[in-house]
Amino acid sequence: MSRHTAATSPGTGTGADGGSSASAVSVAAGSRLTAPVTTTYREALREAHREALSSDPRVFLVGEDVGRYGGSFAVSLGLVEQFGEGRVRDTPLSESAFTGAGIGAALRGLRPIVEIMTVNFSLLALDQILNNAATLRHMSGGQLSVPLVIRMTTGAGRQLAAQHSHSLEGWYASIPGIRVLAPATVEDARGMLAPALADPDPVVLFEHGSLYNLAGTLPTDPVVVDISSAAVRRGGTDVTVIAYAGGLGKALEAADLLAGEGISAEVIDLRVLRPLDDATVMASVARTHRAVVVDEAWRTGSLAAEVSARIAEQAFYELDAPVERVCGAEVPVPYPHHLEEAALPQATDIVAAARRAVGRRG
Template identity: 50%
Template sequence: MPEISYREAMARALRETLREDERAFIIGEDIGPYGGSYAVTAGFLDEFGPSRIVESPISESGIVGIGTGSAMVGLRPIVEIMTINFSLLALDQIVNHAAKIRYMSSGQFSVPVIIRTVTGGGAALAATHSQNLEGWYASVPGLKVVIPATPHDALGLFRSVRKEQDPVMFIEHILLYSTRGEVPEDYYEVPVGEANVKRAGKDFTIIAYSRMVNVALAAAEKLAEEGVDVEVVDLRCLRPWDKETVFESVKRTGRALVLEEAWQTGAFGGEIASAVQREVFDYLDGPVARLGGVDVPTPYSMSLEPLVAPREDSVVKTVREELGS
């Protein structure tokens, strides 16, 4: 099976969409001649032209408004917001309009818009460009929040969200674009709301998403050297999130750690931990643990920034502490 990068997987997903659906277009900042801030749309303008690759002004609210309105009248817009930090400028359009129009119109209008954006730190972009706000959007009824960790899942999930009638936040981590993974040449889809066990284990469950899946897998390999067999569950979606896969994993292992990059205070991991604690309490051999980002703005300093998000060593330490070893 060939290996491709996360960036290549996303470019393939977008090209497929534009080639197969004449209603689809992409709108965003620097997506045309520049090729996108992360080079995902490089060459798209020449291939599809300015009517399908729409270079927008720097106005996130306007971009999402255009996407919402065009989706309501039958088009299939893909809105690119350069980073999730900038989506705050479109919060009213996303939360008060796109997410609610289908409900408030009693189903007369649907809003099948895909909002692509980039989350996370680690690229030395400082405090206002390095936040993880995906959990905020996962609390909003009417939105779906998809956050793949691998090239395989990025392509498969995008193929699935193309069929959605509700607005989807499709969130990609900035440090994942250069990662590589196996992707089948044959067509496949990954269902929205279905988690994936990335590593089977019997002693401990780590529940993660986005870049933290890779951190969890690295920590699991380290712990395996110590005789601790860790299972890693990749949520892949935050709304809806796959409770059953998580619960079944915790039932098998009796232990759980919810791992995420977002600030731990108020993060979505609290929702997951609460559900696990309530629904599978009788199977637990200890309280559900949480490990998230430090509650500080992300430092610009390249020597300090890596200390803010969970790392392999901090995950290993947390698991050891939970096991009392």
């Protein structure tokens, strides 16, 4: 599969739903938000980039097709026309090279945003991310700082088959020396980039591919997002459902279904995968006494395993039932739609896990 083929699959291109429609200019170039704005996840990301490039001359965007093509998922559409090729730079197909260039620029005091098309391609730059960006502060005794943001698309559900459907956020969340973010809402997509660029250490920002067309409303005031804490997206008393990125919408859908059965589910959006916000998770478990962890990644060695272990370590005596995990099947993600759906966590799977946790069958 070519990289352009992956980028223009249904729901991800620059057509009617891809960000080039009238809604794409709902936030005017370079303007401040003065009224509630209905926008999409993709457009919110684009406006965050526009604001960053406008407000700080040290910021530049680099990656494959980020310029004239407008970005693999149309996030950078129009930015090269506004800021020029010196600030929005297309690169050859060499993730290791342009990620390394971003690290070098960060060491020299710039604020690079490196876009890697999809998470599977980031494996070609893993040496740069793991052995350089994440370690230089430690290995220099605190003398070197790498203020770098690496963005990449993650996740399945778009029929991109086994090579372009990975959920490897948990791998990155195990690396000391980096911060790992996974915005699941339009507001977080809009607000996470600025504090990520202000962080003196590397930040890896995962954008789930199924969310780019997600619509939402941004508040009147400028969006300020805390990139240290999880968020309670729905209150509840019977069971805590913990999710992030593409799993959040399914968790909220499951909570609606459970409410119809008289089960009150509290939904936690992790959104910051490293460092994990243990306090918010444990406080919720202390209220509900049951937990379901949703993770699109493979069950073995997953982020869900880490969260489950932390709950067992820190809140064991609060639990009235074992922690349930709802994860992706232990197979390469299939291409056929019905098989892909079967391999991924769905709202009905979360409902079933929550029923088990509260001791109900159905």
